[in-house]
Amino acid sequence: MIRFENVFKKYERNGITTQALNNINLTIRKGDIYGIIGYSGAGKSTLVRLINFLEKPTKGNVIIQNQVLNQLSNSELRQVRRKIGMIFQHFNLLESKTVFENIAIPLILLKEKKQTIQKRVHELLAFVGLSEKANSYPKELSGGQKQRIGIARALANNPDILLCDEATSALDPQTTQDILDLIKKINERYQITVVLITHEMHVIEQICHKVAVMEKGEIIEHGNVLDVFGHPKHQTTQNFVSTVINDQIPDGVVKNLLALEKTKDNIRLFKLEFLGSSASEPVVNKLILQQKVIVNILFAHMSEIQNTVLGSMFVQLKGNDNHINDSVNYLCQHGVQVTEINHWESN
Numbered sequence: 001m002i003r004f005e006n007v008f009k010k011y012e013r014n015g016i017t018t019q020a021l022n023n024i025n026l027t028i029r030k031g032d033i034y035g036i037i038g039y040s041g042a043g044k045s046t047l048v049r050l051i052n053f054l055e056k057p058t059k060g061n062v063i064i065q066n067q068v069l070n071q072l073s074n075s076e077l078r079q080v081r082r083k084i085g086m087i088f089q090h091f092n093l094l095e096s097k098t099v100f101e102n103i104a105i106p107l108i109l110l111k112e113k114k115q116t117i118q119k120r121v122h123e124l125l126a127f128v129g130l131s132e133k134a135n136s137y138p139k140e141l142s143g144g145q146k147q148r149i150g151i152a153r154a155l156a157n158n159p160d161i162l163l164c165d166e167a168t169s170a171l172d173p174q175t176t177q178d179i180l181d182l183i184k185k186i187n188e189r190y191q192i193t194v195v196l197i198t199h200e201m202h203v204i205e206q207i208c209h210k211v212a213v214m215e216k217g218e219i220i221e222h223g224n225v226l227d228v229f230g231h232p233k234h235q236t237t238q239n240f241v242s243t244v245i246n247d248q249i250p251d252g253v254v255k256n257l258l259a260l261e262k263t264k265d266n267i268r269l270f271k272l273e274f275l276g277s278s279a280s281e282p283v284v285n286k287l288i289l290q291q292k293v294i295v296n297i298l299f300a301h302m303s304e305i306q307n308t309v310l311g312s313m314f315v316q317l318k319g320n321d322n323h324i325n326d327s328v329n330y331l332c333q334h335g336v337q338v339t340e341i342n343h344w345e346s347n
Ligand SMILES: Nc1ncnc2c1ncn2[C@@H]1O[C@H](COP(=O)(O)OP(=O)(O)OP(=O)(O)O)[C@@H](O)[C@H]1O
Pocket: 011, 012, 013, 018, 019, 020, 038, 039, 040, 041, 042, 043, 044, 045, 046, 047, 199
């Protein structure tokens, strides 16, 4: 488990003070894939660098497996660091060393026997699917292959924690997907806790269990990915979520519909939100079949997060008010969140 307790981090440079972290309290449980998202300068890298103590907090505690890092001796700190692997946006491989040698570095530093190193490096190469590249140099590899080598090196010491600093930001979409799948496999197979920083919400959507949204050195929202995606509270979170879940219909369309509504009392506009089982049941279809109201579907969007479907739909219901109210009750009883749109505020 990783815990931040009232953590502050201030940088002082050339007389300029930057408050990079401002009272961070966060618990990352063992085995989680925890995403930290925020715009540039939010404090994500600083937060992650506190986990392996590359940076020290100005105030507060960083606690890893019940050990308060700033109370440890240098040798105790080295032991903790040994169990933390890290991968980077630009891979950080040594260009003058072969793939084999790059992966072997952490084991050589630990003065492992030659035979042990041989065996472990070949296991890791097989695990990341690059056995045939053992004698290649980094410049002979693609970006995705370099990141696989970075991952193999990070796993060499059998870490408990893997830190990923924008690990897919330099990769194309297909390679990003392959690397995210590999990180997921590592987490599932070895129960390694993954802390992943990114500015891309689709990375969070793909593999994270939990997410913390950072802004100006603070965590403004955190929780299960599904909850945060389903009901983002903060404007910045809503902006991030809207990059992967498009649940808005064009302003112009809604304005026209609402103008029409004024002339016909029996047309009302609703936003329906589905989560999990409510998304898999054909509730809207059943409403149509009941024929009490006319259902006009204007816009619908579905996403799958953590094997759960999340969706939203804008519908017009036409009919007398009693029938419309009965229809809304029917949807609510079947787990659909229904919001009537009486006026439209452009986002
Ligand atoms: N070594 C440093 N010295 C001085 N200021 C720093 C240092 N490292 C970070 N900062 C400042 O602290 C703030 C947080 O930086 P940090 O790199 O943690 O943010 P970030 O969210 O990771 O940004 P990015 O996505 O651009 O990497 C920024 O204002 C940055 O300029």
